[in-house]
Amino acid sequence: MNEVSITVSGFVGTKPTLNRSQNGVEWTTFRVASTRRVRDARSGEWSDGRTLWFTVKSFRTGARHVAESLAQGDPVVVAGRLSTEEWTDKEGKDRWQLVVDAHAVGPDVTRGLARFTRVVDRPDREGAPAAGDPWAEVADPGDHPGTDAAAEVEAEEPVPVGG
Numbered sequence: 001m002n003e004v005s006i007t008v009s010g011f012v013g014t015k016p017t018l019n020r021s022q023n024g025v026e027w028t029t030f031r032v033a034s035t036r037r038v039r040d041a042r043s044g045e046w047s048d049g050r051t052l053w054f055t056v057k058s059f060r061t062g063a064r065h066v067a068e069s070l071a072q073g074d075p076v077v078v079a080g081r082l083s084t085e086e087w088t089d090k091e092g093k094d095r096w097q098l099v100v101d102a103h104a105v106g107p108d109v110t111r112g113l114a115r116f117t118r119v120v121d122r123p124d125r126e127g128a129p130a131a132g133d134p135w136a137e138v139a140d141p142g143d144h145p146g147t148d149a150a151a152e153v154e155a156e157e158p159v160p161v162g163g
Contacts, residue, residue, distance in 0.1 A: 006079070009075075011034075012031075013053065016066055018037065050067050055098065055099045056078050056102050065119065070105070077104075077106055081100070129161060
């Protein structure tokens with residue numbers, strides 16, 4: 001397969017939003033801004049270069065974890081498959097954006113401290129997640145790297161989850 005893999009280091013530019021497709025697949029989307037630092041050869045001074053913006057999408061269990069873990073302004077590292085989305089806006093202008101279908105997302109600990117908390121399923125007696133436990137989730141056997149969840153929600157409208 002000829003896919004473009006990418007790793008982006010930057011800052012979360014928009015609040016991560018958790019959505020659910022009509023067929024029940026959860027996904028989170030947010031924007032990442034990555035600004036290259038450039039050094040002027042003559043003066044030796046460093047300055048900001050051009051900022052690139054990426055839309056990041058994370059699916060299934062990872063979607064909820066991303067939405068609960070990141071906030072706008074956080075330093076982040078994202079790895080995944082690069083693609084573009086194209087559409088025509090209300091004024092008839094053709095638009096496009098760079099999209100990363102993320103298989104890994106995390107805080108950039110070169111810019112601060114983070115503590116990892118492993119999420120473990122904790123079913124109650126009937127086999128459902130414990131009541132009131134926001135971190136208890138039922139394992140999804142199809143939830144692993146390589147699952148193309150993006151294809152399942154590609155043409156659907158998002159349904160916001162929670163507040």
